[in-house]
Amino acid sequence: MxxxxxxxxxxxxxxxxxxxxxxxxxxxxxxxxxxxxxxxxxxxxxxxxxxxxxxxxxxxxxxxxxxxxxxxxxxxxxxxxxxxxxxxxxxxxxxxxxxxxxxxxxxxxxDKLELQTSIKNAYEVYTTRQNLKIKIEELQRTNDELNRFVYSTSHDLRSPLASVMGVLNLAKMEGSVKDPNGYMGMIESCVNKMDFFIIKVIEYYKSVRVDEAYEIVDLKKLATDSIDLIRMQNRSIIFDLQVNQPEEFWSDAFRLSVILNNLISNAVKYQKPDECNPFVKLVIDVNQQEANILIEDNGVGIIEDHLNNIFKMFFRSNFTVTGLGIGLYIVKEALTRIGGDISVASTPGVGTSFLLKVPNMKPVRESE
The missing domain is CATH 3.40.50.2300 (Response regulator)
Structure with missing residues (x-):
């Protein structure tokens, strides 16, 4: 009862x-x-x-x-x-x-006693399930509210950061501030890092909350845009882009962009400081069923013990580089949403390669 x-x-x-x-x-x-x-x-x-x-x-x-x-x-x-x-x-x-x-x-x-006992046990299971359902609904509401709060706060934080960066740029242009110790450069670096972290939070929110929208995707343009965006992180990186797209490829352009941005950014971020010829190679091959995307670098690599954990939230395989540890988690989540898969191979000190398989969501026409 x-x-x-x-x-x-x-x-x-x-x-x-x-x-x-x-x-x-x-x-x-x-x-x-x-x-x-x-x-x-x-x-x-x-x-x-x-x-x-x-x-x-x-x-x-x-x-x-x-x-x-x-x-x-x-x-x-x-x-x-x-x-x-x-x-x-x-x-x-x-x-x-x-x-x-x-x-x-x-x-x-x-038998009266047997049936009464069965009814009692069944009702206990019923009430347990109902209580669990209520708790799940409460958790879902709380999670949704938290996500909306994080997204709203992240957006609000970018505005004052942009103002700080604007003031710093103005001060540099006018030469009105003497900075023999390089403090302004340190402030600029911290602002850029904070802005980068906020962008990652917004990316995660959108990847999880926004519905999939499939359209024709020009993978060469998408990859080129990602490279141009990330090239500023390290202008010494040599990018090698090879795209073979003889077929129309339908996918979620937003999520593919998030995936490429994170993987290319990681490939640049985790380069060896003393590497004479740092490179990032992208090979994209499209057929009727899927797109195969290879992203390869000659960076620091990932030790074998960490390979099974790199897609977990907040996991970082290299603490010498500043990061949130959510980039690869976002990649995995976005890929799952569009039905894709990812595998990784890495040798410490030699480099890392990621292979993505993304299904071609081309709509089937009635005539086909």
């Missing part, structure tokens, strides 16, 4: 009215009882009343108890289901249990 002493509500379905009367006479003081002599009556009761537990006889003329439960669990998944059977229909019972159609089965004629 629940904490507020509400009675357990039970629907009992049986084509034999004597059985219904016997059940009602036995348990009317303990439970709120609805009875029905057919599946149609039972469905009508479920549509108009709150029912915690359904008890149905297996052998009924219009449909078996298992068949009724199979129909009911789609429209009314919450009530617990108990099957009564006077026959040794073992295969049907096992199949029903395996498919999750019934909580328990009891042989007829039923």
């Amino acid at each position: 629940s904490a507020n002493n509400k009675k357990i509500s039970i629907l009992y379905i049986d084509d034999e009215e004597d059985n219904l009367l016997s059940f009602k006479a036995t348990f009317r003081r303990n439970y709120d009882i609805f009875t029905a002599t057919s599946s149609a009556q039972g469905l009508n009761i479920l549509n108009n009343n709150t029912v915690h537990i359904i008890i149905a006889d297996q052998r009924m003329p219009q449909s078996t108890g298992v068949e009724f439960f199979d129909i009911v669990r789609t429209a009314h998944p919450d009530p617990m289901r108990i099957l009564l059977t006077g026959y040794t229909d073992v295969e049907a019972i096992i199949d029903a249990i395996n498919k999750g159609q019934i909580f328990r089965y009891i042989k007829k004629p039923w």
